[in-house]
Amino acid sequence: MTTTAKTTASKPRNSGDIQHWDIDTDVAIIGFGGAGAAAAIEAADAGAKVTIFELASASGGSTALSSAEIYMGGNGGTPVQKACGYHDDTENMVNYLKACFGNQADDNKIRDYCENSLNHYQWLTGLGVPFKMSELKERAIMALTDDCLLFTGNEKAYPFTEHATPVPRGHNLEVEGDNGGPLLMKILTEAVQSRHVEVHYDSRALTLISNDKGEVEGIVVRIDQQEKTVRARKGVILCAGGFCMNEAMVRKYAPTFDRGLIPIGNPGDTGSGILMGMGVGAGTTNMHECFVSLPYYPPASLTFGILINDKAQRFINEDCYHGRVGYNALMAQRNAQRIYFITDVEGYGDYEKMSYLGAQVAGTGDSVVELEQELELPVGSLQHTVSEYNAGASEGKDPLFHKAAAWLRPLTPPYVALDCTLGRGPFYPFFTLGGLDTLASGEVLNPDGDVIPGLYAAGRTTAGIPRTAAGYASGMSVGDVTYFGRRAGISAAQK
């Protein structure tokens, strides 16, 4: 599914060379995933003539492939949060997101996102997005029930508990199974259609059109094997996804993740929107970062286990979100040949039935000594790690990594080790978190920080709220994509 082929020209066409405009619109949107749909709805509602160009034969993008929990809160709490007994301050949400992304955070976007999160909930439900007033309490990667609210990140894990009061903010759509993404895109697509937005499917955007002053005036698209020129009188919005499907771009910009991870997204995530933006002088940011995961739960019971490197050292509190754990596991492998998940039989539980992980059993042992030998770990190393861990766990403490007491109990024989080494079985999915440098308004900036007139972007074509897997939570990307898609649509329409 990946490509190294150049699919777009980064260099723009000059509008002075355009003899004829085949299509004339106010707002041209490239990409009909979550960002493009949200942008189209808002731009149309603001009175603009809107035209979408989508590479695939249907709407959806990567949003439709996702679970589409949507990360919302603050403002005292969304109706679902309130119904489930949670209060959520906006400042608490801001503090949490800042703790998640540190000096990689875009503080302006975080504030804007949090202050308007309740509004975004209302906008979504206004379009018919259904949320049940219920909570899913188990530790899960996604809700397979139609329950709404769940903890989808590191809210309850150290060190985030030092920075913000834990509140669940993942909002799962009211639908059984992992079907939130398709349902969300169905609703957004219907909303687009009901606004008589013009949609061209099977249309490849080839390059932007700009004038001598550097203002973006349109795009060149290929439809039915014919090049068409599109005049966009108010602006072009790039919502073309990230670049996880473009191996050459991943290697160049995010080499840490160019190590055989599995890209998750749609085949159009080739970075074409980013490249087109760069071609008209747009700056980029956070290009080196990706989401990555080691999805070791379900079963949640594995959280009682410990993750170790080839020195039998633990390196992360195992009650973190799978993205944070995956990120740390990936980083640990720069100086480790093996990564193992050590569990006892009780923790192993329904692993074989429930897991998405794909990790093979690397060893078993009736004692730690036996397991240590089977894994060829340094003599005494695993014995020390387990005995220290168990000593703390028996008192509900984890002095080294501060795993929460709820996930602490001594590990008891017999033991099982899962091989979590990259390239030896386990599923390490990834997608990109860097892109065009944009304001919260969706306006695209050049490297000097000046706005490029006529150009907007949203979704994973930009760097948004989520900046690193180490602070990611499920729902942050779909939340960012839909919210900032809306803002870009409004900005373009009001030009």
Next chain:
Amino acid sequence: MTTTAKTTASKPRNSGDIQHWDIDTDVAIIGFGGAGAAAAIEAADAGAKVTIFELASASGGSTALSSAEIYMGGNGGTPVQKACGYHDDTENMVNYLKACFGNQADDNKIRDYCENSLNHYQWLTGLGVPFKMSELKERAIMALTDDCLLFTGNEKAYPFTEHATPVPRGHNLEVEGDNGGPLLMKILTEAVQSRHVEVHYDSRALTLISNDKGEVEGIVVRIDQQEKTVRARKGVILCAGGFCMNEAMVRKYAPTFDRGLIPIGNPGDTGSGILMGMGVGAGTTNMHECFVSLPYYPPASLTFGILINDKAQRFINEDCYHGRVGYNALMAQRNAQRIYFITDVEGYGDYEKMSYLGAQVAGTGDSVVELEQELELPVGSLQHTVSEYNAGASEGKDPLFHKAAAWLRPLTPPYVALDCTLGRGPFYPFFTLGGLDTLASGEVLNPDGDVIPGLYAAGRTTAGIPRTAAGYASGMSVGDVTYFGRRAGISAAQK
């Protein structure tokens, strides 16, 4: 010394708007450090009229501030390597550099650099750069004697020993003290002057000039508070350094290093060359990476000690190059509140007299237990680490991290801990390793991989041989800067 001020416009001036050219040359070079000097010499020797524009009042750039060991070898060995009894295969050098930079490496540049390394040695000595036929055998950050050859990287450390035969490749100039950089720049400057290259000091390059086709035709510079237009008939070479002095750029592109590290370089390292290149559509690569160091030797005797995090876990073999150790220490601090260097009194040795580190004594102890308590480490954690380390060391082994036997001996009481935590005293210097995407020829590429006509770049304005502190060796940057500066000069002159 750092700045967030915008000093250049990324957007180019259009040559169609230029009424008058104030200066007319073949090759315009921005920056008179090591890269610019090497480019000027080669361009002039190829028959081009060359003009240099330097922001400062003198030549030098960051090369003059460096120790200027030059990383050379392969081809059977340089005369110095041979005189000191070393044989160095080109493939061995290629393998080493590939091991250093992994999937971040530019394999084409590495091969070109290694195959022509002996030629580069001869070019340098032909200009009068003096190298003594002698070796400095002690573990040092730089040679303070006039000896030439020394191991300046991780050549003798695990895991690099698994990939290449250790050979020293750092070539220190024949000068007493840390004066290699000034001497190298003095010689290169005289070589430039003897070629009647025109040099404008106190000249700030403001922006590039390009035509409607995107070809670079010149630059706008400010000299004596007046804007001057410069026509460069064969090309512009950007040799304006990296961006460690530009806080906003570091935060945007290399946030991992935006944590209070100390930038090392000259005040002009504001990324202006990179921004100008981006303004005409140049691609960038490796922007997220920096050199960083924890200069804990000299005294070399500290290498007998161990570096630990706040769980008393070791995380790197301490016989690595200080850059690799610094990189790993910095990364470790994403999940650790403290980093300590643990030594015994013998290892501590002349620390107070010789060290550049600036780390304060965080604790001492007549026993490991006492030190563990004083450092408030988890009970038993340091005891385990030291006892395991000592058990291995007494047999000349380090089963966990493979520190070489030469640096292994049991640590004996009393003990000293140095606080190596970022922000608590120790010196963590950094400079940037990302920049414009260039071919080995110095031609600058756009994000599609197409050459931008008329634009060349070299030095830390580009991403060159060194790509991460984890694989860096002293001399790689000055080696890269001078070698690829030459190539850019030749390429431009031959246009």
